[in-house]
Amino acid sequence: MDTIWNYRWLLLQGLGVTVQVTVLAGLLALALGIATGLARRGPPLIAWPVHIYVEVFRGTSALVQLFVLFFVLPGMGLRLDPMTCGVVGLGLCYGAYCSEVVRGALNNFPRAQREAAVALNLTGTQTLTRVVLPQALLVMLPQLGNLMVELLKASSLVSLITLADLTFQARSIMRLTLHTVEAMSVLLVAYFVLAQLISFGARALEARLGGAWRGRTEER
Amino acid sequence: MSATATDAPAVRFAAACKSFGDTRVLDRFDLDIPRGEKTVIIGPSGSGKSTLLRILMTLEGIESGRVEICGETLTDRFDGVERAPRGRGRLRKIRGHVGMVFQQFNLFPHMSALENVACGPRLSLRRSRVEAEAEAEALLRRVGLGDKLGSYPLQLSGGQQQRVAIARAMALRPEVMLFDEVTSALDPELIGEVLAVMRELASETSLTMLVVTHQMGVARALADRVCFLENGRLVEQGPPEQVLDAPENPRTREFLHALNLA
Amino acid sequence: MEFSFAFALEILPKLLRGAVVTIEATLVGFLLAILVGAGLTALRRGTPRLVSGVTRWVMEFLRSTPLLVKAYFLYFALPDFGLTMAPFVAGVVALGLHHGAFASEIMRAGLDSVPRSQREAAIALNLPEGAWRTRILIPQAARPVLPGFGNLFISMLKDTPVLYSISLAEMMFVANEIGSLQFRYNEAYIVVALIYLVFSLLGAVGVRLLERRMTLPGSRP
Numbered sequence: 275m276d277t278i279w280n281y282r283w284l285l286l287q288g289l290g291v292t293v294q295v296t297v298l299a300g301l302l303a304l305a306l307g308i309a310t311g312l313a314r315r316g317p318p319l320i321a322w323p324v325h326i327y328v329e330v331f332r333g334t335s336a337l338v339q340l341f342v343l344f345f346v347l348p349g350m351g352l353r354l355d356p357m358t359c360g361v362v363g364l365g366l367c368y369g370a371y372c373s374e375v376v377r378g379a380l381n382n383f384p385r386a387q388r389e390a391a392v393a394l395n396l397t398g399t400q401t402l403t404r405v406v407l408p409q410a411l412l413v414m415l416p417q418l419g420n421l422m423v424e425l426l427k428a429s430s431l432v433s434l435i436t437l438a439d440l441t442f443q444a445r446s447i448m449r450l451t452l453h454t455v456e457a458m459s460v461l462l463v464a465y466f467v468l469a470q471l472i473s474f475g476a477r478a479l480e481a482r483l484g485g486a487w488r489g490r491t492e493e494r
Numbered sequence: 495m496s497a498t499a500t501d502a503p504a505v506r507f508a509a510a511c512k513s514f515g516d517t518r519v520l521d522r523f524d525l526d527i528p529r530g531e532k533t534v535i536i537g538p539s540g541s542g543k544s545t546l547l548r549i550l551m552t553l554e555g556i557e558s559g560r561v562e563i564c565g566e567t568l569t570d571r572f573d574g575v576e577r578a579p580r581g582r583g584r585l586r587k588i589r590g591h592v593g594m595v596f597q598q599f600n601l602f603p604h605m606s607a608l609e610n611v612a613c614g615p616r617l618s619l620r621r622s623r624v625e626a627e628a629e630a631e632a633l634l635r636r637v638g639l640g641d642k643l644g645s646y647p648l649q650l651s652g653g654q655q656q657r658v659a660i661a662r663a664m665a666l667r668p669e670v671m672l673f674d675e676v677t678s679a680l681d682p683e684l685i686g687e688v689l690a691v692m693r694e695l696a697s698e699t700s701l702t703m704l705v706v707t708h709q710m711g712v713a714r715a716l717a718d719r720v721c722f723l724e725n726g727r728l729v730e731q732g733p734p735e736q737v738l739d740a741p742e743n744p745r746t747r748e749f750l751h752a753l754n755l756a
Numbered sequence: 757m758e759f760s761f762a763f764a765l766e767i768l769p770k771l772l773r774g775a776v777v778t779i780e781a782t783l784v785g786f787l788l789a790i791l792v793g794a795g796l797t798a799l800r801r802g803t804p805r806l807v808s809g810v811t812r813w814v815m816e817f818l819r820s821t822p823l824l825v826k827a828y829f830l831y832f833a834l835p836d837f838g839l840t841m842a843p844f845v846a847g848v849v850a851l852g853l854h855h856g857a858f859a860s861e862i863m864r865a866g867l868d869s870v871p872r873s874q875r876e877a878a879i880a881l882n883l884p885e886g887a888w889r890t891r892i893l894i895p896q897a898a899r900p901v902l903p904g905f906g907n908l909f910i911s912m913l914k915d916t917p918v919l920y921s922i923s924l925a926e927m928m929f930v931a932n933e934i935g936s937l938q939f940r941y942n943e944a945y946i947v948v949a950l951i952y953l954v955f956s957l958l959g960a961v962g963v964r965l966l967e968r969r970m971t972l973p974g975s976r977p
Contacts, residue, residue: 333956345941430822469820600877648974
């Protein structure tokens with residue numbers, strides 16, 4: 275364990291990269307997910323291309339997408355640095371999953387609430403921003419929290435496109451010191467703790483936002 | 495054994511106590527129901543009516559007191575010590591005396607009407623498929639569903655589902671039938687068809703029926719005896735014309751009055 | 757961009773051989789995941805609090821660590837304990853453990869979807885314990901579970917390329933090999949992506965059929 279402690283700065287640097295990739299890709303995925311999730315309820319000319327985006331990025335593996343961005347795009351004259359590649363690749367991929375969560379929540383939104391909004395003569399935008407989204411977001415939160423944990427795990431794949439994240443550094447330490455078990459155990463525990471932090475954050479946010487009217491949103 | 499079994503009442507509660515949290519649902523409760531009697535239990539919600547039936551079906555236990563079914567002791571608890579013999583075999587033997595129909599039908603949604611009715615005899619009594627299904631078909635005809643043998647529960651109306659559920663319970667030939675608010679989940683125009691089936695069953699003299707309801711029409715149509723239950727106690731009992739039309743106890747009067755206003 | 761159809765066609769057979777390994781690994785991993793999931797589900801239901809509590813944390817751990825790291829651990833670290841596994845074995849065990857937690861979650865949701873009242877009806881009909889399980893509980897729990905398993909299989913299929921990193925010779929491994937030998941990455945990776953897309957679309961159709969078969973007669977979709 276002492277050997278690993280000697281390399282703690284390397285691991286911390288890796289942790290920084292992992293957090294950076296996860297947070298940036300997560301924000302991109304959320305933005306894409308909400309935009310495309312809403313767009314799929316729009317006119318067919320918008321909804322169809324979005325549908326294709328979702329199916330393609332959910333249908334191909336995250337690692338394959340990263341490799342295409344990293345190895346194939348430079349041939350097309352678009353050279354992205356590994357960090358951009360990782361953030362954009364994971365963001366696009368998890369944006370597609372996110373999109374499905376948003377769509378599901380909007381589709382399952384109780385019709386009675388929309389009817390009530392019509393009865394109050396609210397405009398379409400008002401209905402969306404004041405009635406639908408506040409309730410739907412709360413329904414989505416646990417699923418989005420899970421997606422962020424998935425994204426954290428998938429961020430380990432960026433180590434395979436030369437980005438020096440936590441997994442990358444742990445592997446280097448493993449090669450340098452041959453303390454394989456220790457290096458890998460530290461790595462497993464680090465991801466476990468990070469994932470718990472994300473889950474905890476999502477639950478806390480849900481409790482804070484949901485608080486008083488939670489009982490109502492869980493009604494089906 | 496068999497001698498006591500035939501002399502004994504169909505159902506006996508003796509000093510039965512049961513509570514949910516702070517709420518007493520049975521408070522040193524005594525009740526004997528002779529064989530073949532049709533008893534209707536009425537009372538405000540939360541008065542422990544349904545719990546009575548659920549105890550008899552072994553879906554709930556009691557804290558103290560004794561419960562007997564057809565002369566066999568289901569439970570006999572005193573100071574937290576169970577004196578009745580335990581064991582799965584015994585429990586299943588006692589359950590064999592009793593059938594139950596639920597408020598929400600509780601049919602098995604993945605089985606057709608025929609399979610629902612035949613599954614008890616086939617799986618509990620180990621009858622052959624042919625025999626069980628022939629009997630099930632006869633029972634479904636008897637409840638007026640001879641043309642719905644292959645229909646699945648979700649394809650049937652509430653009234654039809656409840657009639658299947660009655661046939662399903664009868665298929666095991668119980669001595670005691672429990673009806674737990676069986677018409678409460680039905681639209682008013684469907685109550686009649688279920689009530690008709692229950693009246694027809696009531697003509698079987700040997701069958702003991704225990705009916706919990708809050709619909710006085712049901713009580714009048716079926717009861718030999720009406721029991722008014724409140725706060726886990728038997729407040730008043732007697733023939734329907736007495737309890738329902740000329741109640742002696744002020745609590746009963748108040749309850750019936752409130753029902754009439756509704 | 758240079759994309760040569762001729763070259764793509766030339767490497768297709770090699771990639772398809774890799775795809776066979778992908779499917780083999782997914783299938784074996786899937787069966788392991790179901791075994792692991794069934795074990796976890798059994799340990800979580802009706803066991804002493806300590807057992808179910810520990811199981812819950814084991815599941816949480818399996819769910820919150822990356823497949824890549826699990827594969828590394830099994831392939832690189834376990835030999836230190838004298839347990840050396842071939843890439844295929846390490847890979848499918850990693851897949852099975854990783855997705856076992858998800859399988860368990862699917863099974864639990866299925867079992868929870870059968871209302872308590874069904875159990876009460878079974879008691880009222882005096883059904884033996886075995887009949888309750890095999891005739892009432894499991895057939896009804898299977899309805900949501902089977903499509904869930906279909907989705908699990910698809911996501912496992914999409915996770916197998918990770919195992920190239922422990923030198924399992926599946927599709928991604930073959931594509932890398934072609935890329936590094938010929939210095940042409942475009943065709944190999946794009947063809948792999950397309951093959952995955954075809955797999956996923958076929959899988960989605962399969963799941964939809966499964967869902968349709970599983971709906972109860974008389975229920976509205």
